[in-house]
Structure formats: C-alpha cells, structure tokens
C-alpha cells in the first residue's frame with residue numbers, strides 16, 4: 001500500500017468515528033474541538049486519553065501512547081501493521097452497511113407484534129434497554145430493497161452475509177443485536193437454528209467500554225442474559241456470546257485489575273459449569289481474581305429473572321459466589 005492509499009484510508013476513517021464504534025465516549029471537551037476520555041488502551045481511572053478529531057490523532061497521558069487511527073487499531077486489537085490495515089479496510093466497507101441494516105431492523109421492531117411479544121417473553125421491555133442495546137427485528141424481507149435504494153449493490157449485501165445467494169434477506173424472524181462489525185440474530189421461531197452471526201468475526205466483549213470501568217465485572221454467555229441483568233440495574237456486565245472467549249475477549253478481561261464474576265448457564269449436563277471452571281483457571285493463571293456465581297439448577301440469568309428472580313436475589317448470589 002503506497003503513501004497515497006494510506007492517507008486515503010485515514011481520511012475515510014475519522015479516528016473519532018472509529019473510537020465511537022468501539023464504544024469509546026468522550027468525557028470532557030477541550031479547546032480546539034479536542035476531547036478527553038478514558039483510555040481504551042490501558043486500565044484508566046480518570047480521563048487521560050486525548051483525541052484531536054481535526055487532525056485525527058490521539059495521545060494518552062497515562063500510557064504514553066499516541067498516533068493515528070492505524071496506530072490505534074494496532075494497539076487496541078493487538079495486530080501488526082498490515083493486519084491493522086486489513087482490518088480497517090474491511091471495517092471501512094462494512095461499518096456503514098451494518099449501520100444502515102441496524103437502522104432498518106430497529107424501525108421494524110415496533111411494527112411487528114410477534115417481535116415485541118418475544119422480547120416480553122424473554123423479560124425485555126424497558127425502552128431504555130432497547131435503546132441501549134439498539135435492539136431490532138428482521139421480519140425476513142425489506143432489507144435488501146432498503147439497502148439497494150441507498151446505493152449498495154447486491155454483491156456487497158451478499159458479501160456481508162445480509163442477503164443470501166438467492167437474493168433473499170438472510171435474517172428471517174430474528175431479533176437483531178448489533179455487535180462491533182457483526183449482527184447477532186436470535187430466531188423467535190423454534191423451527192430455525194436459534195443463533196446466527198454474519199460471516200465476520202464476532203468481535204470483542206459486548207459493551208466492554210462501559211463494563212471495564214468497574215472493579216467487579218459480571219460475565220454472562222448470552223445477550224438475553226445481559227439484557228435482563230442490565231434492566232435490573234447491573235451495569236457492570238459484559239457478554240462473550242458463548243462460553244468460549246476468543247483471544248481478544250480474553251485480553252480485554254485481563255486489561256486491568258478487576259474481579260471477574262462468571263455467570264454461565266447452570267446446564268443439567270454440567271457444560272456451563274465446566275466451561276466456567278476452565279475459564280476461571282485460565283484467568284487465574286493470568287493473575288485475575290475470579291468468582292463463580294451459582295444459579296439454581298437448570299437456570300441461566302435470563303430464565304432466573306423471567307421466572308420471578310429480582311435484583312436483590314441476584315445480588316445475594318453475587319455475594320455468595322464461589323472463589
């Protein structure tokens with residue numbers, strides 16, 4: 001990639017846009033349009049991360065690192081320069097498309113009673129939560145036309161996995177949650193496979209920029225677990241979208257001193273328990289403190305709340321969590 005192509009890439013991906021897509025939030029405005037916020041690259045307690053949107057540069061007074069959007073991607077995702085470039089190029093193509101698809105799905109949610117009924121059945125109803133998680137609904141048609149009207153060619157939609165090879169919307173009757181660089185679709189019908197992702201990587205921990213500020217973080221398996229806990233007032237929570245953490249998610253959990261509360265499903269076959277024991281062991285080997293929250297048999301956090309559990313009862317489980 002020559003100098004000109006590099007400059008072009010940097011122009012097309014403003015640093016601030018990229019940071020905000022990773023959930024970074026500015027805390028304080030400075031002169032010259034610059035911003036200060038918590039540093040996403042180290043365990044920051046008070047805002048030491050300076051962003052200059054005009055120059056598209058950052059500098060952290062805590063860890064002393066700084067540079068452009070490519071440098072940021074290198075450090076944040078722990079990548080070498082060429083891989084960071086590849087990731088940014090992919091992101092440049094995909095991010096606006098996923099944003100538009102998310103907008104479409106969000107508009108559909110309240111137009112489809114079956115979607116709202118499903119959310120209610122899973123204990124999700126608070127408007128602030130639906131807003132916070134940007135929850136939408138894929139009715140199974142309409143997305144392709146909507147995106148093609150905005151100028152996206154069908155090939156781009158197929159490549160992203162939003163439209164299948166026959167030209168139909170890929171997500172049908174699914175509740176949709178936007179992730180970083182992906183969309184998770186949960187089927188509301190028992191006839192279809194429950195979980196679906198687009199072909200890109202599942203990304204890091206869910207809403208990590210918010211969770212990582214807390215000295216104690218609760219890790220759950222699924223987004224519906226995340227949803228009911230957030231709704232009950234537990235905001236020190238994150239989700240790995242499964243019990244197996246990818247390298248980036250593991251690294252995020254270890255990015256500062258904290259206690260990690262593992263709250264996986266209490267499956268009857270013991271698989272959730274086994275996964276949490278393994279993860280606790282692995283985290284412990286990296287110097288992290290862990291506790292395991294033990295749910296009543298057969299429960300996951302979602303069913304615990306849906307079947308009448310409340311914040312006070314869950315808090316009691318947190319306090320009696322096993323080392």
Ligand SMILES: [Zn+2]
Nearest residue numbers: 039042060063
């Ligand atoms: Zn820093």
